[in-house]
Each structure stands twice: as structure tokens, then as C-alpha cells.
Amino acid sequence: MATASVRVRVSISSAVFTAIVLLLVTVAPAWASGPNGRIQGYVTMSGSATPISGASVHAEASDFPWVVDTTTDSFGFFQFAVAPHRYTLSISAPSYSLNQTGVAVGSAQTVWANMSLRPASSRTARLVGYVTDSVSSAPVTVGSVVARPWYGSASTYENRSALNASGYYSIDLVPDSYDIASDAVVGYVPHDYYPLYIGTGVLWYNFTMDPNPVNAWINGTVLDDATSAPIAGATITGRVDSSLVLPGVTSDAAGHYSLPTQSGTVEIAADAAGYAPGSTSVYVSSAGSYFQDFRLPPLSRTIRGYLIDAANGSHVPGLGVQVADLRTSYGLFKPADAAGFFTFDVPPTPAMSIWVYGSGNYTGNVAYVETKPYQTTWVNITIGRLSSDIAAHVTNALTGANLSGVTLIAAWYFGSDVQTTDVSGSAALGAPTAMTVYVTAIASGYQYWTGSLTTAAGTNRLDIALWPDLPTDVHVRGWVRDATSGVGIWPASVEATGYDGQTYTAYTNGTGYYDLSTVAAPQTVRAMEYGYAGSQATLNPSPGDSLWVNLTLAADNSPPSIRSFTATPSTGLDPAHPTALAADIGEASLDLATISILMMYSSSAGIGTFLRLGSLDPATVSMASPSAGNYSVTSSWDTRTPVGHLTDALTNVWWPVLSYSPFLAGMSGYYSDASLAAPVAGNALFDTRDGRLLFVVTGSDFVGPHDDPTSTFQPAASAVQIDLASAAIVGYSLVRGPTFGLGSLRLSYAPAVPSGTYAGLIETEDSSYQYSSAAVLMQTAADAVPPVANAGTDLTVNEDAAMTFDGFASTDNVGIASYTWTFMDGSAQTLPGAAPMYVFAAPGIYIVTLTVRDADGNSATDLVTVTVRDVTRPSVSIPTPSESAHVSGSIGITVNASDNVGVVRVQLRVDGTAVANDTAAPFEFVLPSGSLSIGNHTLEVVAYDAAGNSASEVRHVTVVAAAGSPIAPALVVAGGIGFLVLLAVLVAFLILRGRRRRPVAAPLPTPSPPVAPLEAAAVQEAPVEPEPAAPVESPPAEPDPEFDEPLPPE
Structure with missing residues (x-):
């Protein structure tokens, strides 16, 4: 019995680091634990709208055991609910080729996936057999047998047969090699055999299955x-x-x-x-x-932010936004609202990505963030506009005729554009600038084409030639034998090439026999095996031909002979002064030649240790054979090979880095923390835009930079030892760099190498898989040209809102290696990267310095002013009187008001009329006895700050007459200093009145002055001040009752 109780983590080894990166850059909404989503669509015949009924529809997740199977109805329609995730959708039917696509479904999202199936070639092969229990010999009667396309064949045909009561199955197939497997046979060990070639006719294939009961x-x-x-x-x-x-x-x-x-x-x-x-x-x-x-983990954390137009700073509504935790399979998709705002509930993770999918004239973007427990992470994402065009021209590869109606798709990692060619075979596709764009061309009756280009600003011309889609109805077979002994060679690979850029492959069996299918076009059939020189034959078959091609291989144990490898010039190299690389090679059949750039890490006793930075683009490496047995390999290098500069608080080193789109760089090495007895293999991933360490992937977890204060990372790379005098390669090793603390580890991604010693490494391989290599030493020149810093235009932002700096307009003759932004915000702040994000909490004016450096340390600075607006409302409350209080006599009103910057004024309003202001704490007002009429009244206080932000509080009171007290004329008296001034005026008035001479005879009585209601009081009414809709520079002037209003009449 086995037991385990663990917190579930994703286990990923360094061996699958590339697969991780592919996951990172896959663009699709996916993954959410919420209401199920739905996949639905129609299945039709390719090139027509004819529905295909009874087609098998299979959706399967690769990283979760989530599988759904259904079939299309009489209208070719299918639909089913799935857990929010990413799926591979496979659709097949007996008379059609298999079609597959990736589908990602968000929570409560319906995704349409209309699919077309291409009619299959003639199904002249049939696979039949019985499946029995290996122990009892009883027939296996549950599940089915499926013939899937084998990865080594060019076929896309799949078919299956259910097992009947006798364990019998029968599958009609297109002649080709297949993977034969059991499917849904519960209670048995799964069966899987490949490759099995099935030619025209009937092939019996009986097999047994080992019992494996569900117990x-x-x-x-x-x-x-x-x-x-x-x-x-x-x-x-x-x-x-x-x-x-x-x-x-x-x-x-x-x-x-x-x-x-x-x-x-x-x-x-x-x-x-x-x-x-x-x-x-x-x-x-x-x-x-x-x-x-x-x-x-509960979805108790929040990511929110705005989509910002890079052109004018406005908010961009409606674009699709996806969050995806790269550690697990959590994710969610929804569009930004009308204000360009988005918000998601997410788990805490160091590996959260936020994808914005471009549409219309917008490119889209992606951000990588760390989400922390019980915190809201603000991420404003800047969205660029399409600034490049791809002028595509599509022709028939055989005739050169223009092709109209071709669907062209230009796709990058977070956006795409789709157009159709006109009668001239032309179409213009929108694309972002300086980004890898993948273009696909699809036309009925033609093989699809796909390629990539890095776009430049303006128009980028792209010529595409489509090959007619020919059936693989040519059958080529034969033996591959040893030229000396005549014995069949196993396993040898046999390839047919020469049409549409595709390779049709088969492998020999134990007798040296092979059997492959190809198209009716001029072909070269070539056989290869380790230790033998390759052998080939040419043929030009007609449709439906069945040809025998026997090949013999001669032993070849001699690697290519690299007679010379030179760099001209070999010193003083920079982008303006590249070197020409040339190799002279003796070899009868050279298959492969690559050139890599190495950087010297250290040297001792005349031996340099060189780290491999990367290979030159194969498109720039030329291989030619001027005569039999001789090859020349040429290329050039201008120092523009990317390299990483790792730094923390104490250490720095230049180190090889693998770049991935979009905006990612990876580095292999070793991870350690206090809980580990020894370092473990790990891979660090960085955001190249700001150099942040996103996380380190170990064999058991994703570790964020702030997960463990004791965590460290040590880069490691393969190295070549080279004699610095002769350039001879003397050995190979694994080199470990210095150890860095994860909490402060950053990467500067330089597009060109710094000055120093480098080597070119040529590696060759012949058709017998024999290998040889050679090196040449080179010296790069120091770059003395400083970059030009450009911190962008001055910015005005709101407090407590995420904003993004923009240094992308900075330039350098070679390339900028690092961006650093420094300023004071309470304490000294330092932000790395071309476009870092920051949140200013306090209003004010900030002067920010951008410093840019190139790989050789040349630097330049620029300033940008950031004005941070105060948009925080004051807080205000009324301790007295209480709500619904009954009051009489004089009424005292006390106000508590505060603000993040400061309250400049509190205004009192009575029944909607502004009657007094107080500009200094403590804020209080007094309404003298009799100033309010008997009945209900509304008292409102409004607090203002210097930016015009305001907040109000209301009290409803009822004025009642005091016992035995007459009601005096209505009078409102302000608090604070104003009250003291008015009190002094009243005292003086009474003294003067007391000095009047009494008359000799009492005058006739006069009536008492009437009691004036509040509405008739001689107080100038100020207009009600509306609450500002947005911050203003200063509040509008208005009358102040303390000084501008006349006293009530006697």
C-alpha cells in the first residue's frame, strides 16, 4: 500500500525547459476553474459547404486527464461542454483525412470551431484481426482499435473499428505507415505498436492484451x-x-x-x-x-488595470484579455470593458502572465507579473498600433501564375491579421514593427505554406509560391544493402525529397526492406545510416506508379576534413567592420555545416575557456561544392550576437542567454536554498524588457524571486577549451558561473557583444553522421560611441495608479544593453528596463532620470517630469449633531475632516444653501438660537482639498421651540473666527443702543418686529457648488458668508 499527502505542484525538469517556453508563448484564452465553457461548430467537406454527419469529434487536454468524445449530427453540427482549459480538437471521418486544431475555452465562454475535412486518397488497404486476452485467450470485446498517422509518415488519415463480440476488427485505410493502438479497452494494459506499414490489399494483424483489472x-x-x-x-x-x-x-x-x-x-x-x-x-x-x-488554491487575489493606447494615452476598450498562471493550468479570458478596464481573481503565483489580444489596428501585448497573497496587483498595459505592412504576392509554384482567393494569415504572439489575395495574387497584411511575424497561406487544392519574417517599419515584401496538393499515390519500395556484403541494413532511413519542400520518410525493417509513399513529381530518394556514406537515386513517377528502388551503402568512417577555417579580418570587429568567415572542407558527401559564436570566459596557461553564445542564422551560412570531394562554407559576423549581463547587489557576469518571444530570455543553471542539501538543476526565466527575474523552474516547482530570502541561482553553460596560440580545440567542459541571490537578480539583454576575445566554431557532419569541428579566434573592438537617451515626453498621472515609463526611443549605434530610471519618492527609487511600471502614492512633481548603457559601458541620460495629480477625496464626518436629532436653541456643528494632502476648506450648507466656510481645524459651526425655523432641516458639510476633490456628509435635524422662549429673527452665525467677529459686533451694537436717551413720556407702544422665517432671512444665497467631475487646478471662487453677506435686519 502506498500513501501520500502533498500540496500539488507541477513537476518540470530542465529537460523540458523548451516545452515550458512554448507553453509561455502559446496565444489563446484558456484555463479557468469556473463555469464550464462550450465548444461547438460545423464539420464540412473541404472546398464546399457539404455537411459531414457522423464524424468523430475528440477533444483532449495534454496536461490534464480531460477528454470529451462526440459525433456530428445530420447537419454536421457538434457541441459539448468542457472544463475551461486548452484542448486539442481532432475530427475524423472514414472517407476523409484527419484535421486537428488547438482550442482554448474560458469560463462560461462559447468557442466556435468550424472544421473542414479533405477527402482522403483511395482507401485500398484494409487492416483486420482479432484481439484476445493473453492469459485466457478469450476475445476482448470492449473498446476499439485505432490506426493513427505515424509521426514518420506524411499521412493525415486516421480510422478506427470497434471490437465485436468475437474480438474482431476491420479498418479501411489509405496505404501508409500507421500507429496501431487500443482505445478505451478497460481492464487491459494498453496496446500500442508502430510503425506498421499497410499497403494495398488486406493485412492481418492479430494481437493479445495483458489483463489489468480495475481492482x-x-x-x-x-x-x-x-x-x-x-x-x-x-x-x-x-x-x-x-x-x-x-x-x-x-x-x-x-x-x-x-x-x-x-x-x-x-x-x-x-x-x-x-x-x-x-x-x-x-x-x-x-x-x-x-x-x-x-x-x-482559492482564487482570492486580484489583477486589474487599464489598456492604454501607446499613440495618445487613451484607454482602449473591448480587446480580449487573458490571464494564465504558467505554473499551473489556471487561467481566464474576458474582454476589457468600455473604459479599457479589466479585473481577474487569480491565485498567488510568481508566474502570472496577462495577454492582450490585438485586433483592428492594435498589436496586443503581454505582461508577466508576480501576484502576492491578499494583494491587488495593478497592471496597466500599453497597446501599440500596427505600423508595418506585409505586401504578399502568391503564385503557383509550378506555373508562376498569380493565385487569387488565397487566405493569408499574419500572426504574432498576441495578435493577427487575415486578408485574401486579389486577382493579381496580392494582399496587404497589417503587422507590428520589429517583431517576428508568422505568415500562413491557405488555398484549396494547394499545400499550405508558412514562414516567418522580422518586420521593419513600412512595407515588407513577401513572395509566396504554393505547390499544388498532389496525392501521395506513388509507392516506392526496395532494399537498402551493404555495398560489400550485400546484407540488408537496419535501421536505415529512406527519404524522398524534391517536391513542395516536404520530406517523405520510411525506415528499413530487419531485412533492409523499406516501403514509402510519395507524390507524382521528380524526386530524389536517398538512404542514410550511421557509418555509411549516403546513396541516392532520382525518379520522375507518374500518378499511381509502384516503383522499386534498391540502394547500396558503402562504409564511411572518416569525418569531414576541415582543412582551414579563417576570419578576415580577425581584429577590430564591430557592426561597421564585420569579419568574413570561410572554411575549406574535404568530404565526399557533406550533409550539414553550422557556425557558432563563442565568448571567452576565462583563460589559464594559454588555454581559453569559451562559452557558446549561439549559432549564426542558417540562412546566412552558405555551403557549396566547387568540385567532387571539396566543400566551402562561408558566412560573416558583425558582433550582433545577443548576450546576457547578470547582476545582483554584489556580483555581475556576462553569460549566454536563450531568447524566446515574446520578451523572454532563459538561462540554465543550478538553484539552491537553505532547505536543500545540495543545489538542484534549474532554469531562470527573465522579462527582457525590464530585466526582471520572473521565476526559476526546478525539478519540483516554480520559485519566485521573493519566495525564499535564502534562494540563489548559479548559471551554467557548456564550454569549449581552445588553445589561444593555435586555435586548436583541446577539450570540452561544463562551466558554472558566480552565485546570485534571487531577490536582487536581474538580466540586461544586450543585442551585441562587448569588446573582448571571441571564437567562431564550425561543426560539420557528413551523410554517415561523422562529425568534425574547428575554431578561429577573433577580437572585437571597444565601442566608444555613447547611446542617445530618450525618456519620452513629460507625464501627468493620477496618484495610486500604475503608470509606465517609455525609453524605447533611446538609440545606440550597436544596441542598448540596459535602461535605469532613478528618482526620489520618499526614498531613492531605481527601476530597470526600457518600460518599467511604477505607482506614485503621493501627489507632487517628480524629476526622473533615465540612464542608458551599451555593452561596452558607454552611457547617456535624459530627464522626464512626472506630475502626479491628487485624486483622493477627503474624508468627512459630523460627530454632532446626530442623525435625526431634535434640537432647540443654538445648534453646534462639529466636523471631522482629513485628506491625504490636506483639507483647505469646509463649507456648511443649510437646506441646500451655502451659509458658511471654515478654513482651519478644528472645523465647527454654530447656528444661533432661532436661526432656524421650527421643523425639519438638512445640514450638509462639504470638505475640499487643494485639488478640488470633495466629500460631503449630511445630518437631518428637527428644530423644536424651547419652553417659554420666543422665536428670534432668523440668523445664521459662522463658526471659528467669524463667530468671534460677529459676537463683537453684536456687543458693540447693544452698548450703543443702551446709550440712547429715554423719552420724557412713554411713547405709544409699537408692535414687536415680526419673526422672519429662514427663507426670508436677509442672507445672500450662494449657488450650490457642484461636486467636481474631475480634478481641477484650484476650486472656483464663491462668496464667503462671513465677509460678503450683510447682517440680518434689526
């Missing part, structure tokens, strides 16, 4: 990773040995589950709404119970 259970509990509370209703699925999908089960109220399984390696996954899914594997060796708990 084991994987039990466990699904828990909330934050609270450890059980998760009810989680779905648990499994897949045995990457082939047999187990029926899913659901966790109960206590989070418990039990998944029946058979023996093997079981991929098992748990998923629940509101959580990121988790997966792991359990090895089931025999009958019994196995245990696996899951802790699913």
Missing part, C-alpha cells in the same frame, strides 16, 4: 489551500499510462473521494469552481488502496 482505488480529500476546509463537489479525473481515461468522480460534503483504477501510472487531477485546478501522478502497482490529497 485499485485512489482515495483522498480535496481541501482549500488557504483555510484547509473541505471542498465538496470537486471533480476528480484520472488517466492511466497516458492513454486510458477513467470515469470521473465527485468529492462528498467532507471533501472525500474514491477513484477506481487499474494498475499503472495514473495522472490524477482535481478541479472545483472558485479554485485553481491541481494535478499530480500516482503509481498504482497492484490491487489495493492508494491515497492522494489535493490542496487547491
Whole structure:
């Protein structure tokens, strides 16, 4: 019995680092634990709208045991619900070739996936047989047998047959090589055999299957990773040995589950709404119970931000936004709203990516961020506009005729454009500038074409030749034998080339026999095997031909002889003074020649240790044979080979780096922290735009730069030892660089090498796979030309809002290696990268310095002024009087008001009329007795800051008459200093009145002055001030009742 209880993590070794990067750059909305999505569409015949009914539709996730199968209805329509994720959608039908595509479905998203199937070539082959139990010899009657295209063939045909009650199957096929496998045969070890060539006619293929009963259970509990509370209703699925999908089960109220399984390696996954899914594997060796708990991280963190137009700074609405955790399979897709705003709930991770998919005139973009527990991560993403055109011209490769109606797709990692050629075979595609763009051409009756180019600003011409789509109906077969002994050679590869750039491949069996299918066009058939010189024959078959081509191979144990390898000149190299590389090689059949650039890392006793920076573009390496047995290989180098500069607080080193699009660079090495007894292999991934370390991938986890303060990374690379006097290669080794702390590790990505000693390395291989190499030493010149820094135009931003600097307009004669932004914001701040993001918390004016450097240390600076607006409202409250209070006599009003910068004024409004202002704390007002009429009144105070932001608070009071007190004329008296001034005026008035001489005789009584209601009081009414819709430089002037309004009448 095996037991395990773990927090589920993704296990990735350094061997699959390239696969990780491919995952990073895959552009599609995918992955979310939320409501299911839906895939639907129509399946039709290629070139027409004829629906195909009964077609098999198969959707399968590669990293989770999630599989859905269905068939099309009489209208060719299919639909099914799936967990939000990325799937491979495969559609096949007996009379048609297989068609596959990738489909990604977001939470509650419906994705249309209309597919067309091309009619298959004649199905003149038939595979039949019986499947039996290897122990009892009883027929196997469940599941089916499927013939899939073998990866070594050019076929795209797939067909299957269910097993009947006798265990019999029969599959009609197009003649070719296939992978024969069992499918959904529960209770048996899966069967998989390849390649099996099936020619015209009937081929019997009986096989047995070993029993593997479903007599084991994987039990466990699904828990909330934050609270450890059980998760009810989680779905648990499994897949045995990457082939047999187990029926899913659901966790109960206590989070418990039990998944029946058979023996093997079981991929098992748990998923629940509101959580990121988790997966792991359990090895089931025999009958019994196995245990696996899951802790699913809740989606309790938030990413939010705005899409910003790079041209004018406005917000961009409606573009699709996807978040994807690169560690796990969590993700979500939805469009930005009308204000260009997006927000997602996500798990904490050092490896969150945010993809914005371009459409219309926008390029799209991607950001890589670290999300932290219980924090909101703001990410404003700048979206560029399409600034390049691809002028494509499409012709028939055989006749040169212009092709109209060709669908052209220009795609980059986060956007695409689709156009159709006109009658002249031309179309213009929009594209971003200075980015790798992949172009695909699709036309009915032609092989599809795909290629790539790095666009320049303006128009980029692209000529495309499409080859007619010919059927692979030519059958070529024969033996490959040893030229001396006549014995068949196994395994030898046999390739047919010469049409449409494709290679049709077959392999010899134990007798040296091969059998391959190709097209009816001039072909070269070539056989190769290690230790033998290649042999070839040419043919020009007609449609349907069946040809015998026997080939003999002569032993060849001699590697190519590199007679010389030179660099001219070999010193003083820079972009304006490149070197010409040339090799003279003696070889009868040279198959391959590559040239790489090496950088000297260290030297000792006349031997230099050189690190491999990368290979020159194969398109720039020319290989020619001027005469039999002689080859020349030529190229050039202008020092423009990318290299990385690693730094932390204490250490720095130049080191080889692998660049990936979009905006990623990787480096192999070793990871360590305090919990490890010894360093483990790891790969570091950086964002090349700002040099941030995103994470380190180890054999068991993704580690962020702030996950462990003791974590370190040590780069490692293969090295070549070269004699510095003769340039002879004397050895190879693995070199480890200095150790860096992850918390401060950064990468500067230089497009060209710094001055120093370098080597060109040529590596050759002949048709017998024999290898040889040679080196030549070179010296680059020091670059004395400083770059030109450009920090962009001055910026005005809101406080507490993410903003992005832009130094991309900076230039250098070779290339800028690093960007550094420095300024004071409470303390000294330093930001790396061409376009770093920052959040200013305090309003004010900030002077920011951009410093740019090239690989040789030349630098330049530029300044940009950032004005940070105060957009924070003050906070205000009224401690007294209380809400709905009954008051009489004088009414005291106390106000608490505060602001992030400062409150400059508090205004009192009575029943909507502004009556007083107070400009200094403590803020308070007094309404004298009788100033308000009997009844209900609304008291409102409004606090303002210097930027015009305001906030208000309201109290509703009821004025009641005090017992035995007459109601005096209405009078409003302001608080603070204004109250003291008015009190002094009243005292003086009373003194003067007391000095009047009394009359000798009492005058006739006069009526008392009438009681004036508040509405009739002689107080100048100020207009109600509207709340500012946006920050203004200063509040508008308005009357101040303390000084501008007349006193009430006597």
C-alpha cells in the first residue's frame, strides 16, 4: 500500500525547459476553474459547404486527464461542454483525412470551431484481426482499435473499428505507415505498436492484451489551500499510462473521494469552481488502496488595470484579455470593458502572465507579473498600433501564375491579421514593427505554406509560391544493402525529397526492406545510416506508379576534413567592420555545416575557456561544392550576437542567454536554498524588457524571486577549451558561473557583444553522421560611441495608479544593453528596463532620470517630469449633531475632516444653501438660537482639498421651540473666527443702543418686529457648488458668508 499527502505542484525538469517556453508563448484564452465553457461548430467537406454527419469529434487536454468524445449530427453540427482549459480538437471521418486544431475555452465562454475535412486518397488497404486476452485467450470485446498517422509518415488519415463480440476488427485505410493502438479497452494494459506499414490489399494483424483489472482505488480529500476546509463537489479525473481515461468522480460534503483504477501510472487531477485546478501522478502497482490529497488554491487575489493606447494615452476598450498562471493550468479570458478596464481573481503565483489580444489596428501585448497573497496587483498595459505592412504576392509554384482567393494569415504572439489575395495574387497584411511575424497561406487544392519574417517599419515584401496538393499515390519500395556484403541494413532511413519542400520518410525493417509513399513529381530518394556514406537515386513517377528502388551503402568512417577555417579580418570587429568567415572542407558527401559564436570566459596557461553564445542564422551560412570531394562554407559576423549581463547587489557576469518571444530570455543553471542539501538543476526565466527575474523552474516547482530570502541561482553553460596560440580545440567542459541571490537578480539583454576575445566554431557532419569541428579566434573592438537617451515626453498621472515609463526611443549605434530610471519618492527609487511600471502614492512633481548603457559601458541620460495629480477625496464626518436629532436653541456643528494632502476648506450648507466656510481645524459651526425655523432641516458639510476633490456628509435635524422662549429673527452665525467677529459686533451694537436717551413720556407702544422665517432671512444665497467631475487646478471662487453677506435686519 502506498500513501501520500502533498500540496500539488507541477513537476518540470530542465529537460523540458523548451516545452515550458512554448507553453509561455502559446496565444489563446484558456484555463479557468469556473463555469464550464462550450465548444461547438460545423464539420464540412473541404472546398464546399457539404455537411459531414457522423464524424468523430475528440477533444483532449495534454496536461490534464480531460477528454470529451462526440459525433456530428445530420447537419454536421457538434457541441459539448468542457472544463475551461486548452484542448486539442481532432475530427475524423472514414472517407476523409484527419484535421486537428488547438482550442482554448474560458469560463462560461462559447468557442466556435468550424472544421473542414479533405477527402482522403483511395482507401485500398484494409487492416483486420482479432484481439484476445493473453492469459485466457478469450476475445476482448470492449473498446476499439485505432490506426493513427505515424509521426514518420506524411499521412493525415486516421480510422478506427470497434471490437465485436468475437474480438474482431476491420479498418479501411489509405496505404501508409500507421500507429496501431487500443482505445478505451478497460481492464487491459494498453496496446500500442508502430510503425506498421499497410499497403494495398488486406493485412492481418492479430494481437493479445495483458489483463489489468480495475481492482485499485485512489482515495483522498480535496481541501482549500488557504483555510484547509473541505471542498465538496470537486471533480476528480484520472488517466492511466497516458492513454486510458477513467470515469470521473465527485468529492462528498467532507471533501472525500474514491477513484477506481487499474494498475499503472495514473495522472490524477482535481478541479472545483472558485479554485485553481491541481494535478499530480500516482503509481498504482497492484490491487489495493492508494491515497492522494489535493490542496487547491482559492482564487482570492486580484489583477486589474487599464489598456492604454501607446499613440495618445487613451484607454482602449473591448480587446480580449487573458490571464494564465504558467505554473499551473489556471487561467481566464474576458474582454476589457468600455473604459479599457479589466479585473481577474487569480491565485498567488510568481508566474502570472496577462495577454492582450490585438485586433483592428492594435498589436496586443503581454505582461508577466508576480501576484502576492491578499494583494491587488495593478497592471496597466500599453497597446501599440500596427505600423508595418506585409505586401504578399502568391503564385503557383509550378506555373508562376498569380493565385487569387488565397487566405493569408499574419500572426504574432498576441495578435493577427487575415486578408485574401486579389486577382493579381496580392494582399496587404497589417503587422507590428520589429517583431517576428508568422505568415500562413491557405488555398484549396494547394499545400499550405508558412514562414516567418522580422518586420521593419513600412512595407515588407513577401513572395509566396504554393505547390499544388498532389496525392501521395506513388509507392516506392526496395532494399537498402551493404555495398560489400550485400546484407540488408537496419535501421536505415529512406527519404524522398524534391517536391513542395516536404520530406517523405520510411525506415528499413530487419531485412533492409523499406516501403514509402510519395507524390507524382521528380524526386530524389536517398538512404542514410550511421557509418555509411549516403546513396541516392532520382525518379520522375507518374500518378499511381509502384516503383522499386534498391540502394547500396558503402562504409564511411572518416569525418569531414576541415582543412582551414579563417576570419578576415580577425581584429577590430564591430557592426561597421564585420569579419568574413570561410572554411575549406574535404568530404565526399557533406550533409550539414553550422557556425557558432563563442565568448571567452576565462583563460589559464594559454588555454581559453569559451562559452557558446549561439549559432549564426542558417540562412546566412552558405555551403557549396566547387568540385567532387571539396566543400566551402562561408558566412560573416558583425558582433550582433545577443548576450546576457547578470547582476545582483554584489556580483555581475556576462553569460549566454536563450531568447524566446515574446520578451523572454532563459538561462540554465543550478538553484539552491537553505532547505536543500545540495543545489538542484534549474532554469531562470527573465522579462527582457525590464530585466526582471520572473521565476526559476526546478525539478519540483516554480520559485519566485521573493519566495525564499535564502534562494540563489548559479548559471551554467557548456564550454569549449581552445588553445589561444593555435586555435586548436583541446577539450570540452561544463562551466558554472558566480552565485546570485534571487531577490536582487536581474538580466540586461544586450543585442551585441562587448569588446573582448571571441571564437567562431564550425561543426560539420557528413551523410554517415561523422562529425568534425574547428575554431578561429577573433577580437572585437571597444565601442566608444555613447547611446542617445530618450525618456519620452513629460507625464501627468493620477496618484495610486500604475503608470509606465517609455525609453524605447533611446538609440545606440550597436544596441542598448540596459535602461535605469532613478528618482526620489520618499526614498531613492531605481527601476530597470526600457518600460518599467511604477505607482506614485503621493501627489507632487517628480524629476526622473533615465540612464542608458551599451555593452561596452558607454552611457547617456535624459530627464522626464512626472506630475502626479491628487485624486483622493477627503474624508468627512459630523460627530454632532446626530442623525435625526431634535434640537432647540443654538445648534453646534462639529466636523471631522482629513485628506491625504490636506483639507483647505469646509463649507456648511443649510437646506441646500451655502451659509458658511471654515478654513482651519478644528472645523465647527454654530447656528444661533432661532436661526432656524421650527421643523425639519438638512445640514450638509462639504470638505475640499487643494485639488478640488470633495466629500460631503449630511445630518437631518428637527428644530423644536424651547419652553417659554420666543422665536428670534432668523440668523445664521459662522463658526471659528467669524463667530468671534460677529459676537463683537453684536456687543458693540447693544452698548450703543443702551446709550440712547429715554423719552420724557412713554411713547405709544409699537408692535414687536415680526419673526422672519429662514427663507426670508436677509442672507445672500450662494449657488450650490457642484461636486467636481474631475480634478481641477484650484476650486472656483464663491462668496464667503462671513465677509460678503450683510447682517440680518434689526
